[in-house]
Amino acid sequence: MSFLKTQIKGNYVVGEAEAVTALYETGGFGRPRDGSLQLRFVEAAYLLSRNKIEIFKSGKELDFDSFIQFAAQQEDFFELKFIVYKDLKERGYYVQSSATDFRVYPRGGKPGKTSAKSYVYVRSERMPIPFSELTALMNEAQNVRKQFILAVVDEESDITFYDVKRADAVGNFEGGMVLPYPEDVKKKTPAKAVLFKERVILADKETADLLYNRAFFGKMMDEERLLLSLPEAQYLAENGVLELYDMDGKALSLEEFSKSASLIDSEFLKKYTIYKELKEKGFVPKTGFKFGTHFRVYRKVDSLDKIPHSEFLLHVVSLEFEFKLPATSGAIRLANSVRKRMIYAADLGSRREYIEFERIKM
Numbered sequence: 001m002s003f004l005k006t007q008i009k010g011n012y013v014v015g016e017a018e019a020v021t022a023l024y025e026t027g028g029f030g031r032p033r034d035g036s037l038q039l040r041f042v043e044a045a046y047l048l049s050r051n052k053i054e055i056f057k058s059g060k061e062l063d064f065d066s067f068i069q070f071a072a073q074q075e076d077f078f079e080l081k082f083i084v085y086k087d088l089k090e091r092g093y094y095v096q097s098s099a100t101d102f103r104v105y106p107r108g109g110k111p112g113k114t115s116a117k118s119y120v121y122v123r124s125e126r127m128p129i130p131f132s133e134l135t136a137l138m139n140e141a142q143n144v145r146k147q148f149i150l151a152v153v154d155e156e157s158d159i160t161f162y163d164v165k166r167a168d169a170v171g172n173f174e175g176g177m178v179l180p181y182p183e184d185v186k187k188k189t190p191a192k193a194v195l196f197k198e199r200v201i202l203a204d205k206e207t208a209d210l211l212y213n214r215a216f217f218g219k220m221m222d223e224e225r226l227l228l229s230l231p232e233a234q235y236l237a238e239n240g241v242l243e244l245y246d247m248d249g250k251a252l253s254l255e256e257f258s259k260s261a262s263l264i265d266s267e268f269l270k271k272y273t274i275y276k277e278l279k280e281k282g283f284v285p286k287t288g289f290k291f292g293t294h295f296r297v298y299r300k301v302d303s304l305d306k307i308p309h310s311e312f313l314l315h316v317v318s319l320e321f322e323f324k325l326p327a328t329s330g331a332i333r334l335a336n337s338v339r340k341r342m343i344y345a346a347d348l349g350s351r352r353e354y355i356e357f358e359r360i361k362m
Contacts, residue, residue, distance in 0.1 A: 003051065003052065003053055003054045004018065004019050004022060004023070004052065004053045004054070005053070005054050005056065006019065006039065006044065006053050006054065006055050006056070007055075007056050007057070008055065008056070008057040008062075008070075011040075011041075011074065011075075012038040012039060012040065012041075013038075013039040013040075013041065013043075013044035013053075013055055014036050014037065014038055014039070015030070015036060015037040015039065015053065016035075016036055016037075017035050017036065019036070019037040019053075020032045020035075020036070020037045023037060023039075023047070023052070023053075024037055024111070024112075025112075027094075028094040028095075028096065028105070028110045028111040028112070029043050029047060030043055031096070040097035041071035041074065041075055041078060042071075042075075042078065042081050042082050042085045042097060043085070043097060044067070044071075045064070045067060045068050045071060045082055046082070046085060046086055046089060048064050048067055049064055049086075055067050057070070068082065077122065077124065080122050080123075080124055080153045081101060081102075081122050083153055083157055083159065084101070084102070084120065084122045084151045084153065084159055085097075085102065087159055087362075088102065088104060088120070088362065091362055092107065093105060093107070093362075094109065094110045094111060095120075096111055096116070098119065100119040100120065100121050100137055100140065100141065100148075101119075101120055101121050101122045101151075102119070102120040102122075103116035103118070103119060103120075103146075104116060104117060104118040104119075104120055104149075105117060116146060117146065117147060118141075118146055118147040118148070118149050119137075119140075119141040119146045119147070119148050119149065120149045120150075120151050120161075121137055121148070121149070121150055121151065122151050122153065123150060123151070123152050123153070123325065124152070124153055124325075125152055125153065125154045125155060125325045125326060125329075126325075127325070128322040128323060128324050128325070129150075129322065129323045129325070130320075130321070130322050130323075131317055131318070131319060131320070131321040131322065131323065131344075131346060131355075132319060132320075134150075134164065134323065134355070135353060135355065138164050138165065138166070138355070139166075142165065142166065147163060147165075148163070148164050148165065149161055149162065149163055149164070149360070149362075150162040150164050150357075152325055152329070160329065160359065161359070161360050161361070161362050162332065162357050162358065162359055162360065163357075163358045163359075163360045164355065164356070164357055164358075165355075165356050165358075166353070166354060166355065166356070167312075167341070167343045167354035167355065167356040168354045173281070173354065174281055174282055175278070175281050175282025175283035175284065175298075175299050175300060176282055176299045176300030177215070177282045177283070177284060177300055177301075178282070179215075180215065180235075180239075180279045180280070180282075181210075181211060181214075181215045181217065181236065181239070181241060182210045182211070182214040182215055184210055184214075185207055185210050185211065185241050186239075186240070186241070188206070188207060190240055190241060190242055190243045191204035191207040191208075191241070191242055191243070192204065192242075192243050192245060193228065193233060193236075193237075193242045193243070193244055193245070194244075194245050194246070194247060195233070195244060195245070195246055195247070195252065195257065195260060196247060197264075198264055199227055199228065199229060199230065199233075200227070200228040200229075200230070200232075200233035200244070201221065201225055201226070201227060201228070202218070202225065202226040202228060202242065203224060203225050205223070205224040205225075207226075207241070208220065208224065208225060208226035211226060211236070211241075212226055212304070213304055215284075215301075216284050216286070216298070216301040216304065216307075217232050217236070218232055229287065230261040230264065230265060230268055230272075231268070231271060231272045231275040231276075231285075233257070233261075234254070234257060234258060234261065234272055235272075235275065235276055235279060237254060237257065238254060238276075244257045246260075258272075267294075267316065270316050270318060270347055271294055271295075271316050273347040273352070274294075274295075274314070274316050274345045274347065274352060275295070277352055278295070278297060278314075282299075282300075283297050283298065283299060283311075284297065284298040284299075284300070284301050285297045285298075285314070286298070286310070288313050288314065288315070291313050291334060291335070291338070291340075292331065292334070293313040293314060293315040293331065294314060294315050294316045295313070295314040295315075295316075296310040296312075296313055296314075296340070297310055297311055297312050297313070297314055298310045298311060299311045309338075309339065309340070310340060311340065311341065312335070312340050312341035312342065312343050312356075313331070313334075313335045313340050313341070313342055313343065314343045314344070314345055314354075315331070315342075315343075315344050315345070316344075316345050316346070316347075317344050317345070317346050318346060319346055319348060321344075321346070323344075328357065332357045332358075332359055333359065336358075336359055341356055341358070342356065342357050342358075343355065343356045343357075344356075344357070
């Protein structure tokens, strides 16, 4: 059997003109350049493993083991990329190397004929991903209308694929509540609510009933008193529904309450920014503690007699946050198992970023 001969030149494996016809035009491998074909190392390794090419370096032929050891010394995480590339090729996709590791073409499409559908970024389960890095890669893909896929290779070389996207850029990130709280409460004099050691208690029966039964704020302590979370109390006070006091009867300004809440919960401020925006978008956010997240979020609650399933789980992070992939994987799997979306949110100052992870099959 006659193999195509190729040479290692710099960061590429280069084939002559016949390789353009045999490999690029037929299989979508590499990129034609000045009458020759440039193959990335991962493409060359795959072709070598399939006995499609021979690879020479300084006149010496390299077998598969020698070549992948050489490639791994030149390219970070080469073996991970090869695992993912091989998997995608064996699934029947046309794949090209790119700045985000791989471009994957839709079924029936190929390089030179159609546009790529997805960018695939490869990561080991051991490697944390900074929030800023992930969002930069995601935005790069979405700015050119490509799907961004994170391929995570685990300890046993199995691959899990995640579709990563801006949750507020897919047309379904609006709640269904016409008003964040009943209009009736705005017509009343602000009700008095007291900050205890960890939560706020509202003892005005009429206001408590309106807030709980009509807008799903808090939880009734008894027939007259409503227990409110710290974000709920801050939000209602900002909107003139409540007046806040401490246990000594001293009125608390919004700034004083926020400071006290931050001493109780060190994450209060970053969580509140997101809570407030979710309310303004028409959602009903409630604690997500039972799911290991900050919030479980309902699109709409019409009646407490028939509370719907929450739409998604949301965890608030900072710009400096790093995704630890085993923990992230667990959160996504839990969300999917209870038929919810998994979203991470960060306050970037001028705007909020909502990132959704969805486990997918390729």
